[in-house]
Amino acid sequence: MSLRDRLAAQIAATGPLTVAQYMTACLHDPKGGYYTTRPAIGEHGDFVTAPMISQMFGELIGVWTAATWAQLGGPKRFRLVEMGPGDGTLMSDILRTARLVEGFLEAADIWLVETSEPLKALQRERLGERVRWAADLSDVPGEAPLILVANELLDCLPARQFVRRATGWAEQMVALNAEGELAFALFPTPAGGLLPDAPVGAVFEQSSAQAALGASLGVRIADDGGAALLVDYGRALPGFGDTLQALRRHEKVDPLACPGEADLTVHADFPSVLGAAQAHGARTAMLTQGAFLARLGVGERAEALVRANPENAAMIGRQLGRLVGADQMGSLFKVACIHSRGWTPPAFEEV
Numbered sequence: 307m308s309l310r311d312r313l314a315a316q317i318a319a320t321g322p323l324t325v326a327q328y329m330t331a332c333l334h335d336p337k338g339g340y341y342t343t344r345p346a347i348g349e350h351g352d353f354v355t356a357p358m359i360s361q362m363f364g365e366l367i368g369v370w371t372a373a374t375w376a377q378l379g380g381p382k383r384f385r386l387v388e389m390g391p392g393d394g395t396l397m398s399d400i401l402r403t404a405r406l407v408e409g410f411l412e413a414a415d416i417w418l419v420e421t422s423e424p425l426k427a428l429q430r431e432r433l434g435e436r437v438r439w440a441a442d443l444s445d446v447p448g449e450a451p452l453i454l455v456a457n458e459l460l461d462c463l464p465a466r467q468f469v470r471r472a473t474g475w476a477e478q479m480v481a482l483n484a485e486g487e488l489a490f491a492l493f494p495t496p497a498g499g500l501l502p503d504a505p506v507g508a509v510f511e512q513s514s515a516q517a518a519l520g521a522s523l524g525v526r527i528a529d530d531g532g533a534a535l536l537v538d539y540g541r542a543l544p545g546f547g548d549t550l551q552a553l554r555r556h557e558k559v560d561p562l563a564c565p566g567e568a569d570l571t572v573h574a575d576f577p578s579v580l581g582a583a584q585a586h587g588a589r590t591a592m593l594t595q596g597a598f599l600a601r602l603g604v605g606e607r608a609e610a611l612v613r614a615n616p617e618n619a620a621m622i623g624r625q626l627g628r629l630v631g632a633d634q635m636g637s638l639f640k641v642a643c644i645h646s647r648g649w650t651p652p653a654f655e656e657v
C-alpha cells in the first residue's frame with residue numbers, strides 16, 4: 307500500500323493529521339518517507355543545496371570552523387558535528403580546508419547526525435571511516451567543546467500551521483475530502499489563545515522541533531563551550547505566512563499530491579530557535595548568507611579559482627551570484643550562530 311493510501315486509511319480511522327504529523331510521515335515514514343527511501347539531492351535529483359552549487363561554500367565554512375577552533379584556544383579534543391549532512395559534500399569540503407590548520411584534524415572527533423540510511427551510505431562512500439554517525443544530537447558525547455554546522459536541516463523539521471479566522475485561530479490539518487483525497491481543512495484549536503494576534507487570513511507556523519533543537523544546542527554549548535552554525539532559508543523576525551513547500555525534480559508541487567515522493571519543507575523560524583538557545587544560557591548572532599560569505603572572503607576565493615582556471619570564469623561568476631546575490635540565496639538564506647559566552651565567533655564581530 308502506498309504512503310498516500312496508508313495516510314488516507316489512518317485519517318479515516320483516527321481523524322485528521324496536524325501538518326507536523328503529515329510532514330514527519332512524508333519525510334521519515336519507515337516504508338515510504340522521502341528521506342527513508344529516495345532522497346535525491348543535486349542537479350539530477352529534486353533540489354540543489356549550497357555545497358552542491360560550489361566548493362566555495364564548504365571551503366569557507368571550513369575556514370570558519372578552523373578559525374572558531376583557534377578562537378576557542380585550539381582545544382586538544384572537540385566534537386566536530388554536522389547535522390543533516392546530505393551526500394557528505396559539505397563535510398568533505400570542510401575537512402579539505404580545515405586540515406590545513408595544524409592540529410585541527412587530530413583534535414576533531416567527527417560525528418554526523420543523520421536519520422536517512424540511503425544518505426548515510428553516500429556519506430560513508432565520500433568520507434570513509436574517519437566519521438561516526440548518530441541518529442540524534444543527544445547520542446553525540448559531550449564533555450568537550452562543540453563545533454557544529456547544519457545546512458538546510460531546520461527546514462526539514464516539522465511545523466504545525468494555524469490560520470486566523472474572524473472567530474479566532476483554527477489549526478490547518480490534513481483531512482479527507484468527499485472524494486477520499488487528502489485535503490487541508492481548518493479545525494478549532496485550544497492552542498488559539500496562546501497565539502499572537504493577527505489579521506484574518508494570517509497563517510502562523512509553529513515548529514516545536516526547531517525550537518527543541520535550539521534549546522538542545524543552547525544547553526550543550528552553555529555547558530561544553532563552542533559554537534553551532536545553522537544555515538537555512540527562513541525568517542529573521544517573528545512573522546506570518548504559509549511556507550510549506552514540496553519540491554520534486556526542481557519544481558514546486560502540491561504538498562498533498564505525492565506524499566513521500568517530494569521533499570517537504572517549511573521556513574526556518576530563527577527567532578524561535580535562537581530564543582530557545584538564549585533561554586538556556588547561550589549567546590546568538592545572525593547574518594544573511596551573502597554577508598557571512600562576503601566577510602569570510604568569498605569574493606577573493608572566487609578570484610583565486612578564476613586565476614587557476616580562467617576557462618571556468620563565467621561558471622564561477624554564476625555560482626558566486628547564486629550563493630550571495632540578494633535576489634538569489636544571499637538574502638533569503640540566513641546564517642545563525644549559537645555560541646558560548648565571552649567571545650564572538652569569526653565573521654559575526656560588530657563592524
Ligand SMILES: C[S@@+](CC[C@H](N)C(=O)[O-])C[C@H]1O[C@@H](n2cnc3c(N)ncnc32)[C@H](O)[C@@H]1O
Pocket residue numbers: 341345347355356357358389390391392393396419420421422425441456457458459462463
Ligand atoms: C535538505 S538535506 C540537506 C543536506 C546537506 N546539509 C546539504 O546542504 O546538501 C536535509 C538533510 O537532513 C537530514 N535530516 C532530515 N531530518 C533530520 C533529522 N530529524 N535529524 C537529522 N537529520 C535529518 C536528511 O536526511 C538530509 O541529510
